[in-house]
Amino acid sequence: MEHETLFPLLCKTADGDKKAFAELYKITSPQLYAVALKLLKRPELADEATQDAYIKIWHNAGNYQRGKGTVLTWMVSIARYRALDLIRYHNVRNEVELHDDAPSGVEATQAVKLGAEQAKLATCLDELEGPQRQAIHLAYVNGMSHQEVVNHLASPLGTIKSWIRRGLQSLQRCLSL
Template structure:
């Protein structure tokens, strides 16, 4: 990756050959279809070429760096598509029961928001990132410079408090 950061295209080709199948698997895992995964993979390699000079091998391997970019890019892409679905795909309420179900789900969401607000700022932030954005405990711990066991404990205690608040 350091050679790629210096503009070495031969090195970049070697990186691509060594990593593309695994990264494509990651993209495919998080994407809805093959074409979407291919587009995500292309974006990952563009990002890698542009950001290669910032790669620091002391922080992790090139494969870990690329895998993390692929995972995040695929999740971001999926989230963006999910948030911009056309109105025609939203089901209409067809009966009184479905309207009641919809209102109950909205009420539960509001209750969850209220309960999240009772947590400490760090717990709330880590729980949201872990469960709503798909980050693993290990990724969060590494990203924020916190021991993995500490991260797991913080999130677990927060989840226990949420459970009590939600009456589960």
């Protein structure tokens, strides 16, 4: 099925053929959705990850390299990475919790202040454009190098650096308010 169906459809998708892309989606979406759902455990997040994966597939179909794996493997990896990004994003936002055994006195005050700062950071991150937020998240939360972010987002190095620089400037302005 790979050589006879998926590869030609991906090639046509790379040329902007919407019908080929629709057929590729029809054939592969159950597998990509299943991967996302297995990781995310929530249908609405799995839908989001799957949709984001297909947007990335549409924009990057021409970047597929046969020597690095099958079309389906490439597509599943895109969906998997998007699902993992969503998991990390939601984990970062949910880290602001005070436990029942919260410290008292000065430590409690510091914990509340830290929680407020994390909440403000999460709010400021939400205000960034999607690519900026994702690039900053990959670089600073996941600890990826600029080159790893380039590979992950399939965007040029200059673009990644600009997204990160402008995103950090926006965060700095937002946090100083």
